[in-house]
Amino acid sequence: MSDTNVRPVPGDFASEAHIDNETYHEMYRCSIEEPEVFWAEQAKKFIDWESPWSEINTFDFMTGEASWFTDGKLNVTVNCIDRHLATKGDQTAIIWEGDDPEESAYITYNELSEQVNKLANVLKSRGVKRGDRVCIYMPMIQEAVYAMLATARIGAVHSVVFGGFSPDALKDRILDSDCQVVITSDEGLRGGKKVPLKANADAALRHCPNVHTCIVVERTRGLVEWNEKRDVWYHEAIAEAKDYCPPEHMDAEDPLFILYTSGSTGKPKGVLHTTAGYLLQAAMTHKYVFDYKEGDVYWCTADVGWVTGHSYIVYGPLCNGAITLIFEGVPTYPDASRFWQVVEKHKVNIFYTAPTAIRSLMGAGDEFVTNTDRSSLRLLGTVGEPINPEAWEWYYKVVGEERCPIVDTWWQTETGAHMLTPLPGAIDMKPGCATVPFFGVQPVLLDTDGKEIEGPGEGNLAIKASWPSQIRGVYGDMGRYQETYFSAFKGYYFTGDGARRDEDGHYWITGRVDDVLNVSGHRMGTAEVESALVLHPKVAEAAVVGCPHDIKGQGIYAYVTLMSGEEPSDELRKELISICVKEIGPIAKPDYIHWAPGLPKTRSGKIMRRILRKIAANELENLGDTSTLADPSVVDDLIENRLIR
Numbered sequence: 322m323s324d325t326n327v328r329p330v331p332g333d334f335a336s337e338a339h340i341d342n343e344t345y346h347e348m349y350r351c352s353i354e355e356p357e358v359f360w361a362e363q364a365k366k367f368i369d370w371e372s373p374w375s376e377i378n379t380f381d382f383m384t385g386e387a388s389w390f391t392d393g394k395l396n397v398t399v400n401c402i403d404r405h406l407a408t409k410g411d412q413t414a415i416i417w418e419g420d421d422p423e424e425s426a427y428i429t430y431n432e433l434s435e436q437v438n439k440l441a442n443v444l445k446s447r448g449v450k451r452g453d454r455v456c457i458y459m460p461m462i463q464e465a466v467y468a469m470l471a472t473a474r475i476g477a478v479h480s481v482v483f484g485g486f487s488p489d490a491l492k493d494r495i496l497d498s499d500c501q502v503v504i505t506s507d508e509g510l511r512g513g514k515k516v517p518l519k520a521n522a523d524a525a526l527r528h529c530p531n532v533h534t535c536i537v538v539e540r541t542r543g544l545v546e547w548n549e550k551r552d553v554w555y556h557e558a559i560a561e562a563k564d565y566c567p568p569e570h571m572d573a574e575d576p577l578f579i580l581y582t583s584g585s586t587g588k589p590k591g592v593l594h595t596t597a598g599y600l601l602q603a604a605m606t607h608k609y610v611f612d613y614k615e616g617d618v619y620w621c622t623a624d625v626g627w628v629t630g631h632s633y634i635v636y637g638p639l640c641n642g643a644i645t646l647i648f649e650g651v652p653t654y655p656d657a658s659r660f661w662q663v664v665e666k667h668k669v670n671i672f673y674t675a676p677t678a679i680r681s682l683m684g685a686g687d688e689f690v691t692n693t694d695r696s697s698l699r700l701l702g703t704v705g706e707p708i709n710p711e712a713w714e715w716y717y718k719v720v721g722e723e724r725c726p727i728v729d730t731w732w733q734t735e736t737g738a739h740m741l742t743p744l745p746g747a748i749d750m751k752p753g754c755a756t757v758p759f760f761g762v763q764p765v766l767l768d769t770d771g772k773e774i775e776g777p778g779e780g781n782l783a784i785k786a787s788w789p790s791q792i793r794g795v796y797g798d799m800g801r802y803q804e805t806y807f808s809a810f811k812g813y814y815f816t817g818d819g820a821r822r823d824e825d826g827h828y829w830i831t832g833r834v835d836d837v838l839n840v841s842g843h844r845m846g847t848a849e850v851e852s853a854l855v856l857h858p859k860v861a862e863a864a865v866v867g868c869p870h871d872i873k874g875q876g877i878y879a880y881v882t883l884m885s886g887e888e889p890s891d892e893l894r895k896e897l898i899s900i901c902v903k904e905i906g907p908i909a910k911p912d913y914i915h916w917a918p919g920l921p922k923t924r925s926g927k928i929m930r931r932i933l934r935k936i937a938a939n940e941l942e943n944l945g946d947t948s949t950l951a952d953p954s955v956v957d958d959l960i961e962n963r964l965i966r
């Protein structure tokens with residue numbers, strides 16, 4: 322890959338952007354050398370405070386402790402709603418585009434305010450107090466946004482669980498953070514198919530005795546079971562609620578939400594984000610990275626169940642008083658033209674999606690794009706995984722007609738907001754490169770000894786100092802927090818990603834260096850899939866690795882060893898796939914199941930994953946050192962029967 326493939330920012334764009342090259346460098350310098358000045362100015366510009374902070378920031382990366390805008394008081398929903406009402410009450414806040422192209426809705430800031438306040442009062446009437454956790458398990462409908470904001474208004478903490486997760490996955494998350502209220506809907510609708518959310522919630526709640534209230538939004542009017550004591554129809558509860566609920570005065574460091582994400586080991590972790598720093602960086606990046614201007618129609622195609630939906634459908638845009646589009650459906654329904662039809666219908670100016678979606682639409686053919694009018698588009702963005710140059714070129718040429726810059730934004734659930742990304746009027750683009758740090762972000766590359774690599778090179782990507790939207794903890798497990806992020810390299814936050822820095826000092830993400838998969842932009846721990854597979858009584862052992870996949874970026878390749886006397890069969894393969902779907906959700910379906918008579922292990926019994934990864938990727942030239950293997954013949958057998966050639 323050549324670094325000389327540099328695409329200058331399109332000229333018209335650069336002259337009108339918020340931030341040009343010189344401004345970027347000056348602001349970045351200020352953010353690092355005079356953080357007190359820089360952050361005080363940005364915090365006043367982007368946020369309305371009830372009372373000011375006493376100290377901008379303290380942190381200690383030996384332990385991971387961090388505090389931003391200490392003692393400051395604010396409420397996120399005042400910033401996302403109330404303060405816009407005087408000037409923008411009648412402006413659209415949310416455009417909802419349904420799964421069915423005939424269905425859409427426009428919600429003004431006044432309506433948003435009314436709905437959020439009413440729901441906040443409903444939550445209060447059910448006993449929800451400041452600090453309590455509320456689980457949100459919803460389809461992509463406006464009520465999902467109301468639920469998040471209503472929770473924040475009363476100082477409670479939301480935990481949104483992606484609607485594609487199974488009842489078991491939902492149950493684990495509810496129990497881990499002891500949510501006592503769940504907000505869901507009767508069913509979801511995606512690509513014309515119904516998703517039984519309430520039935521899933523019912524199944525999960527059988528094991529969650531502390532949940533006393535389940536608020537159910539009517540979406541499809543599908544038949545649902547009803548528990549009179551626990552279940553409440555959303556529309557009935559709202560009808561009786563008052564339309565003003567005073568916002569709770571929150572401390573800058575009070576928790577705002579928990580969001581579960583996968584790591585290399587064990588069960589998913591509840592990533593904890595707090596109030597002021599998170600909101601500030603979400604709003605700043607939304608404005609500067611997307612070059613958002615008043616009146617722009619902005620569309621992020623993520624689901625609110627992921628961090629991208631939190632920061633870039635809900636908090637960033639609404640804090641900036643933007644028009645944010647939320648889409649219930651899928652990119653290929655009714656056909657592969659859907660994204661671009663929606664762009665045309667709502668005159669979308671800023672469009673943000675994942676490389677996996679781009680690759681799958683690219684495969685469907687250009688006509689699906691060129692049949693639509695995309696002249697409203699001004700900027701394109703990507704997130705979630707490295708974008709391959711072919712997909713980048715197609716996005717740039719066919720979708721954006723070489724008019725729109727592309728921002729390749731690297732960040733994580735844990736970082737809360739963008740960390741590495743070009744600013745569109747300031748930094749020339751390089752296909753596949755996340756380029757430069759956002760204000761205040763200090764990336765470093767570390768070698769295996771934890772020494773900083775200077776100049777061009779490749780290593781482990783770590784961050785040297787706190788940033789406002791930094792993860793503050795793993796819910797209920799501070800030990801795991803330190804262990805996961807602050808122990809591999811003392812004094813640094815470790816991202817789990819590898820990266821390369823080129824001659825211009827620009828960063829290229831090379832992918833995870835730990836046992837985390839990135840399947841269609843969804844994070845998954847290999848350990849989670851393995852635990853699901855070994856639940857099957859016929860399975861003795863399983864090892865899961867990622868493998869190359871044209872559309873998903875990474876596929877799931879599972880090596881499965883059966884109990885002695887058991888035989889592989891197509892039926893067993895199906896059972897194993899469904900056990901993954903049941904335990905985690907459809908995103909965890911293995912693409913390949915390799916029946917392995919044995920797994921390569923060291924003499925101390927540790928599975929040698931490096932070798933399994935190479936065999937799955939059909940990279941056989943350089944298997945590395947196999948001398949520590951207990952039984953080298955195991956490897957020959959796996960190679961012989963490899964599934965990707």
Ligand code: WTA
Nearest residue numbers: 704705706707729730731732733734830844
């Ligand atoms: C990967 C999603 C390359 C990376 C916001 C990271 C990326 C993980 C990019 C976080 C990008 C995200 N280029 N890789 N632009 N953005 N990643 O927590 O491996 O779901 O660690 O957050 O996605 O995934 P998460």
